[in-house]
Amino acid sequence: MSGHWRIVWAGCFAALCMAGCGDSLTQVVLQIDSNASVVDLDTVQIEVLGPSGDEVVNTQVPLTAPDSPALPLTFGLVLDESAPGEQLTVRVSSSGPVNVAASARTEFIRGESLTLDLFLDRGCIDVVCPEIESCTAGECANNRIDPETLSSL
């Protein structure tokens, strides 16, 4: 093989190697929506617990200020490579004139970007569910969601 050909093949190998070395992101995108008015919700609190059970997000989002984000609220969660597991717990609640909450427990899937929807249902105003349940249409039900059922981003 001549010197030129060595250069050609080395270049190809390097290009292919670079292609194969790209890491896929492991993330879950929260999408929070509601059929209640933003005036009633006023402020939405978002709490996220990671695989270790530690709180990784705890933020309050005012909905009625002039510069407030509009519904649906969206937030990206990226699993760190060093995370001890894939578990994810999300709780959202309003703290305005009406009290409504929703929660979900699911997992990241390594190398995939998924969307997790949480809905603050007007039918769930003042409905308080146990910790592992979430309210839908006024009824509490287990809030565990199989990550395989989550839609890809």
Place this chain on the structure above:
Amino acid sequence: MTMKKLLAALLLCVSTSTALAQDEERARELFGEGVEALQNEEWERARTLFEEAYELAPRASVLTNLATAQAQSGQLVEALASYETLLDDPPDRRTRRRLRTIVRELRPRIPTLTVRVIGGRPRDELLIDGDVVAADDPVTVNPGWRQVEVQREGEVVAAARVRVDEGAQEEAELEVRVPTPAEVAAAQPIERIEAPDPIDVAVREPEEEEGGSKTWLWVTLAVVGAAAVGATVAIVALSGGGEDRFVGNVAPGTADVR
């Protein structure tokens, strides 16, 4: 037969007049409570009481008090409408003059709000406090915080509260939200880029001229390089790598989970 019809008509008259009398009595009670509320400067309560009374007994005396309560509780648009209704059929010249003065003073106090929608679609609906209005046109509103929304097929896609002061000509911009992840995915599907088919490259033997050999070398380099780049893109597309971190509309948009 005729007797029965007469009796039925009589019963109907009696029951109708009884209902009217009850309405009249209730309207009188509500009116009295409304006047008391006005005297105590409980404007909101007075307005509610006069509204109920006016539904039962739509008389000018009730509407005059309702208009006062509306104006005092900040419902200037409704107050103007009430005064204009009174002006349509004023009892006397003096009252007409007084009503005209009130209307003349009230009009400049009513603010307008012009909302410009950015990123909207033709069939989107703009609502101010739940009423559908035209974008880019001044809309008379009551002073205070106004709820502005853009609805798309019944779903709120943008919302904001806008403070409007008395007499102001407020302008606001409402940006339709960032597309949802599902919309982004639908709008930008990941295309699978296939690597180009292998191309047979005729390689000349070394006995050829030096210049010709170099030309073939560069052609070969270009083709193989293109194939390698194509393969790279294909591998990246198929493996799902190279995805951007999603940044949402809630600050800071994204977070690491450890």
